[in-house]
Amino acid sequence: MGRIVQKFGGSSVADAASIKRVARRILNAKLAGNDVVVVISAMGDTTDELMDLAMQVSPQPKPRELDMLLTTGERQSAALLAMALSDLGAEARSYTGSQAGVLTTPTHGNARIIDITPGRIESALAAGNIVIVAGFQGVSQDTKDITTLGRGASDTTAVALAAALGADYCEIYSDVDGVFTADPRIVPGARRIPEISYEEMLEMAANGAKILHLRCVEYARRENVPVHVRSSFSDKPGTWVKDQPEGSTVEEAMITGVTQDRGEAKITVVGVPDRPGEAAEIFDTIARADINIDMIVQNVSQVSSGRTDISFTLPMSDGRKAIEVLNMNKDKIQFDELLYDDQIGKVSIVGVGMRSHPGVTAKFFRALAEAGINLDMISTSEIRISVVVDSEQVDEAVRAAHTAFGLDAEGEAVVYAGTGR
Amino acid sequence: MGRIVQKFGGSSVADAASIKRVARRILNAKLAGNDVVVVISAMGDTTDELMDLAMQVSPQPKPRELDMLLTTGERQSAALLAMALSDLGAEARSYTGSQAGVLTTPTHGNARIIDITPGRIESALAAGNIVIVAGFQGVSQDTKDITTLGRGASDTTAVALAAALGADYCEIYSDVDGVFTADPRIVPGARRIPEISYEEMLEMAANGAKILHLRCVEYARRENVPVHVRSSFSDKPGTWVKDQPEGSTVEEAMITGVTQDRGEAKITVVGVPDRPGEAAEIFDTIARADINIDMIVQNVSQVSSGRTDISFTLPMSDGRKAIEVLNMNKDKIQFDELLYDDQIGKVSIVGVGMRSHPGVTAKFFRALAEAGINLDMISTSEIRISVVVDSEQVDEAVRAAHTAFGLDAEGEAVVYAGTGR
Numbered sequence: 122m123g124r125i126v127q128k129f130g131g132s133s134v135a136d137a138a139s140i141k142r143v144a145r146r147i148l149n150a151k152l153a154g155n156d157v158v159v160v161i162s163a164m165g166d167t168t169d170e171l172m173d174l175a176m177q178v179s180p181q182p183k184p185r186e187l188d189m190l191l192t193t194g195e196r197q198s199a200a201l202l203a204m205a206l207s208d209l210g211a212e213a214r215s216y217t218g219s220q221a222g223v224l225t226t227p228t229h230g231n232a233r234i235i236d237i238t239p240g241r242i243e244s245a246l247a248a249g250n251i252v253i254v255a256g257f258q259g260v261s262q263d264t265k266d267i268t269t270l271g272r273g274a275s276d277t278t279a280v281a282l283a284a285a286l287g288a289d290y291c292e293i294y295s296d297v298d299g300v301f302t303a304d305p306r307i308v309p310g311a312r313r314i315p316e317i318s319y320e321e322m323l324e325m326a327a328n329g330a331k332i333l334h335l336r337c338v339e340y341a342r343r344e345n346v347p348v349h350v351r352s353s354f355s356d357k358p359g360t361w362v363k364d365q366p367e368g369s370t371v372e373e374a375m376i377t378g379v380t381q382d383r384g385e386a387k388i389t390v391v392g393v394p395d396r397p398g399e400a401a402e403i404f405d406t407i408a409r410a411d412i413n414i415d416m417i418v419q420n421v422s423q424v425s426s427g428r429t430d431i432s433f434t435l436p437m438s439d440g441r442k443a444i445e446v447l448n449m450n451k452d453k454i455q456f457d458e459l460l461y462d463d464q465i466g467k468v469s470i471v472g473v474g475m476r477s478h479p480g481v482t483a484k485f486f487r488a489l490a491e492a493g494i495n496l497d498m499i500s501t502s503e504i505r506i507s508v509v510v511d512s513e514q515v516d517e518a519v520r521a522a523h524t525a526f527g528l529d530a531e532g533e534a535v536v537y538a539g540t541g542r
Numbered sequence: 543m544g545r546i547v548q549k550f551g552g553s554s555v556a557d558a559a560s561i562k563r564v565a566r567r568i569l570n571a572k573l574a575g576n577d578v579v580v581v582i583s584a585m586g587d588t589t590d591e592l593m594d595l596a597m598q599v600s601p602q603p604k605p606r607e608l609d610m611l612l613t614t615g616e617r618q619s620a621a622l623l624a625m626a627l628s629d630l631g632a633e634a635r636s637y638t639g640s641q642a643g644v645l646t647t648p649t650h651g652n653a654r655i656i657d658i659t660p661g662r663i664e665s666a667l668a669a670g671n672i673v674i675v676a677g678f679q680g681v682s683q684d685t686k687d688i689t690t691l692g693r694g695a696s697d698t699t700a701v702a703l704a705a706a707l708g709a710d711y712c713e714i715y716s717d718v719d720g721v722f723t724a725d726p727r728i729v730p731g732a733r734r735i736p737e738i739s740y741e742e743m744l745e746m747a748a749n750g751a752k753i754l755h756l757r758c759v760e761y762a763r764r765e766n767v768p769v770h771v772r773s774s775f776s777d778k779p780g781t782w783v784k785d786q787p788e789g790s791t792v793e794e795a796m797i798t799g800v801t802q803d804r805g806e807a808k809i810t811v812v813g814v815p816d817r818p819g820e821a822a823e824i825f826d827t828i829a830r831a832d833i834n835i836d837m838i839v840q841n842v843s844q845v846s847s848g849r850t851d852i853s854f855t856l857p858m859s860d861g862r863k864a865i866e867v868l869n870m871n872k873d874k875i876q877f878d879e880l881l882y883d884d885q886i887g888k889v890s891i892v893g894v895g896m897r898s899h900p901g902v903t904a905k906f907f908r909a910l911a912e913a914g915i916n917l918d919m920i921s922t923s924e925i926r927i928s929v930v931v932d933s934e935q936v937d938e939a940v941r942a943a944h945t946a947f948g949l950d951a952e953g954e955a956v957v958y959a960g961t962g963r
Contacts, residue, residue: 175622208601
C-alpha cells in the first residue's frame with residue numbers, strides 16, 4: 122500500500138464534466154490501494170475572473186484582501202471534486218490550505234511555505250478518506266491571515282505536501298504528456314523524456330520550459346520527492362523527475378533537452394566610464410527596483426574613450442521599469458544612452474551529459490552557424506549553455522540544436538496532443 | 543464613541559459599483575466616531591450560481607462540501623468590500639466566519655451559532671480597522687469544518703456579533719425602507735413602523751413578513767440587541783426592533799401590523815377513528831418526516847360513524863412528502879382519504895395592543911365578513927390572530943384588516959421604493 126499526492130491543474134477541472142472525469146481517475150488510484158491526497162487548482166479561468174472583479178472594485182487591491190478573494194477559486198474546485206468523488210462512492214473531504222496546515226511567510230501574493238503541519242490530513246487519511254487540498258494557498262504563521270504562493274504554485278503545494286506526508290511520489294497532471302526534448306510545437310520530432318534529474322529540470326524550468334514551476338522543482342530536489350509529470354487525458358507514462366545516480370543515463374546523450382524563452386529583453390547601457398564600480402552602480406540601481414537580471418555582457422573597452430558598453434537581459438515585463446530607474450540615475454551612473462531590444466529570444470541546451478562530453482559548446486555553436494544564426498550573448502552553467510539570438514531565429518535555432526545533438530525522433534514523429542500551458 | 547454592527551444583503555453588493563457605494567456608507571459610520579463591524583452577504587445571485595454548479599457536479603452534493611463551496615461567496619464580497627474601503631483611505635480587514643470566531647453546531651447547511659469568540663475582531667478594531675465579516679457561515683466547534691447557518695442567516699450573524707461585541711445596536715440594510723404595517727405591494731397605504739417590540743416582530747416574521755429572518759429576531763430578543771432595519775439606498779430612518787416598556791406604545795394602536803403568508807398548504811385527513819391517540823399517530827408520522835406543521839383543526843366528530851376529520855397546515859414545499867408518509871402509514875392511522883389544498887393563504891394581525899383591547903377578534907372577523915371573505919381555519923397567540931382563507935382572497939383580507947384597525951396612512955399614500963426581498 123502506497124501513498125501518493127496528485128495535482129490537477131485548472132484545465133483538468135474546467136467544468137463539471139472534467140471534474141467528474143478527474144474524480145474517476147483519482148478513485149482508481151485509491152482503489153489500487155493507495156492513500157491519495159489531491160491538490161487542486163481553480164477551475165479554468167476562475168482566478169483571472171476574480172482578478173478582473175478586484176480591478177473593477179479597486180485599481181490597487183490590497184494584497185491581503187486579494188489573497189482572501191483569489192483563494193476562493195481553489196476552495197470551490199476542491200469542494201466540487203469532493204462531491205464528485207462522493208457520488209462515486211468514495212469518502213472524500215476537501216480542505217483549504219489553512220486547514221491542511223500549509224504555513225507560510227506573511228508575504229501576500231508571493232508567500233513561501235515555511236512548514237506543513239498535516240495533522241488533519243493524516244487523520245482524514247487514517248479514516249479512509251481521499252483528501253482534497255486547495256492548492257496555491259496557505260496561512261501566514263505569524264499573522265494567521267490567508268496567503269497565496271504566487272501563480273502556478275499549486276505544483277509547489279503538491280510537492281510540499283508529498284514531502285510532509287512522506288508520500289512515495291507526486292504526480293503532476295496537466296494537458297501535456299510530460300517533459301519533451303524540445304517544445305513539440307517548434308520541433309515536431311521532439312521526444313518525451315522518460316526520466317530527468319532534478320538539476321536538469323531546474324535548468325530547463327529556469328530557461329523557458331513551462332511544464333513545471335521552478336520553485337516546485339527546487340522543493341522536490343531539496344526534499345527528494347520523485348515527481349511524475351503526466352497528462353490527465355491519457356494513461357500513458359509521462360516524465361519522472363528524480364534523483365539520478367551519476368552516469369546512469371549520461372552515456373546515452375550529451376544533452377537532454379533544448380528550451381527557448383521569448384520573455385526577456387536586452388538593455389544596453391552605452392558609454393559607461395570604464396572604471397571599477399561602474400557596473401556595480403548599474404546593477405545596484407536595478408536591484409533596488411526589485412528586478413532580477415539574467416545574462417550580463419561587458420564589451421571590450423574602447424581605449425581611446427575610456428568608456429565601455431554593458432548589456433544585460435531581464436524579464437520583458439520589467440523592461441519599462443528598468444529604463445525608468447536607469448534614466449533617473451543617469452547622472453550618477455554617467456552613461457551616454459540606453460538601448461532597448463525585446464525582439465530577442467534565449468535558446469538553451471541542458472544536460473548533465475555535457476559534464477563528461479567535451480566539445481558540446483563547439484558542436485552547439487557550429488550547428489547554429491550552419492543554420493545562419495548570429496549569437497548575440499552567451500552564458501553557461503555546468504550543465505547548460507544559453508545563447509541570445511534574434512527572436513525571428515529562435516525556432517530555427519531550437520531545431521538546429523535538437524538535430525545536432527541527435528534528439529530527433531526516428532521514424533514517425535511523435536504525435537503531440539497537448540496544447541501547452 | 544459607539545460601536546455598531548452593520549449588515550448588508552446581496553442586493554446591496556450586487557456589483558462593483560454597489561460595493562463602492564456601500565463602502566462610502568460604512569466609512570461615514572466610521573468617521574462619525576464609531577467602531578464599525580460589517581457583516582456581508584454574497585454578491586447578488588452568487589449563492590444560486592454556486593448551487594447550480596454543485597448540482598451539475600452531483601445530484602446530491604455532500605452537505606459538508608456544499609458548505610465549503612457556498613461560503614466562498616461571502617468571502618469574495620467581504621474581500622472586495624475591504625478593498626473598496628482601503629481605496630477610500632480607511633483601514634479595513636475582511637474575515638471569514640471561522641476567523642471571526644463564529645462557532646457553530648456541526649449541522650452542515652443549517653448550523654446554529656453556539657458561541658462567538660471575537661478575539662481577532664477586537665484586536666482589529668483596537669488597531670483602528672473597519673472589520674468586514676463574511677456572513678452566513680461559521681466553523682463547527684467539534685469538527686472544525688466550515689458550516690453554514692441556512693439561507694438568509696447573515697442577519698443572524700450580524701445580531702450574534704453585535705451581542706458578542708457589546709455593540710450599541712445592529713443595523714440591517716436591505717432594499718426596503720423598514721418594517722411596514724402591511725406589505726405595501728398589497729396595501730398602498732401601508733405605513734413604516736418606527737418601532738416594534740421583539741415579540742411582535744417575531745410573530746410577524748413567523749407569519750409571513752420576510753423583512754427579517756425569524757432566527758435573527760429570536761437571537762436579538764434573547765441577547766437584547768436593538769436592531770435597526772433600514773434601506774441601503776437612502777438615509778431615512780427605518781424600523782427599530784427593540785425591547786419596549788409595557789404600555790409605551792400600546793395606547794396608540796390595537797394592532798401593529800398585518801401579514802400574509804401564501805407558502806402553506808392544508809391537508810385534511812378524512813375519516814379518522816375518533817379515539818384517543820389517533821391524532822397523535824398522525825402527527826408522530828409527520829414529525830418523523832421532519833416536517834413542521836402550523837395550524838391544526840379537529841372537526842366535531844360525527845357521532846353516527848365514530849369518525850372525524852383532522853386538518854392541518856404545513857409549508858407547501860413539504861406537501862408531497864407529508865402525503866407520501868401518511869399514505870405509507872394508512873393502515874396504522876386508519877383514515878379514509880387525504881385531501882390536499884395549496885390554494886390557501888394565511889392572514890395574521892399582530893400587536894401587543896390586543897392584550898389590553900378586548901374585542902380585537904370580533905373586529906377582525908367582522909371586517910373579513912363585511913368583505914365577503916370565508917374563514918377556513920383560525921389560530922391565535924397572545925398577540926396574534928391568524929386565519930386561513932382562499933388564496934384569491936388574501937389581498938382583500940389584508941386590506942380589510944388594515945383599514946379596520948386604522949392603519950391606513952392619512953393623506954397621500956407613502957411612496958414605497960423597495961422591491962421586497
